[in-house]
Amino acid sequence: MTLTHIDENGHATMVDVSDKQMTSREARACARISMQANTLAQVKNNSLKKGDVLAVARIAGIQAAKKCSDLIPLCHPLALSKVAVEFEINDEANAIDITSFCKLTGQTGVEMEALTAASVAALTIYDMCKAVDMEMVISNICLLEKQGGRRGHYLRADELR
Numbered sequence: 001m002t003l004t005h006i007d008e009n010g011h012a013t014m015v016d017v018s019d020k021q022m023t024s025r026e027a028r029a030c031a032r033i034s035m036q037a038n039t040l041a042q043v044k045n046n047s048l049k050k051g052d053v054l055a056v057a058r059i060a061g062i063q064a065a066k067k068c069s070d071l072i073p074l075c076h077p078l079a080l081s082k083v084a085v086e087f088e089i090n091d092e093a094n095a096i097d098i099t100s101f102c103k104l105t106g107q108t109g110v111e112m113e114a115l116t117a118a119s120v121a122a123l124t125i126y127d128m129c130k131a132v133d134m135e136m137v138i139s140n141i142c143l144l145e146k147q148g149g150r151r152g153h154y155l156r157a158d159e160l161r
Helices: 037-044 053-066 111-129
Strands: 023-034 082-090 095-106 137-147
Touching: 023 111, 037 082, 037 095, 037 111, 053 082, 053 095, 053 111, 082 111, 095 111, 111 137
Parallel strands: none
Antiparallel strands: 023 095, 023 137, 082 095
């Protein structure tokens, strides 16, 4: 097996994508943040002192996708054409399920951007709710789907939620 981020001398290197074809690429990722029922109620009622938790988390996730190459070593800076972050309140699990979507036309995929968006959105929810609930748990961060590029279409087989 050849490692793509290691050169012949064993040094970390950024993959050269200049010979790759420009194609449409997109990825969806998810995360879950579980919390106490009272905390979830405050998020839903927008009654936390820090403000609208989901609105701030959505912006944080979008910004994180755009800054992915600043956060993850060896990631290429990408000109994203679309980033979306959505939330689903899961009352039964006392959780917020986060789904992110990233899209571009380029020479490398957007999986890391989608994963970063979902992760930072979850971290932002934690930050905004930690004054009332330090027991929150962030889990199930994973790639759900990716399309485009050399490897084609990937769709996660199992449902983590």
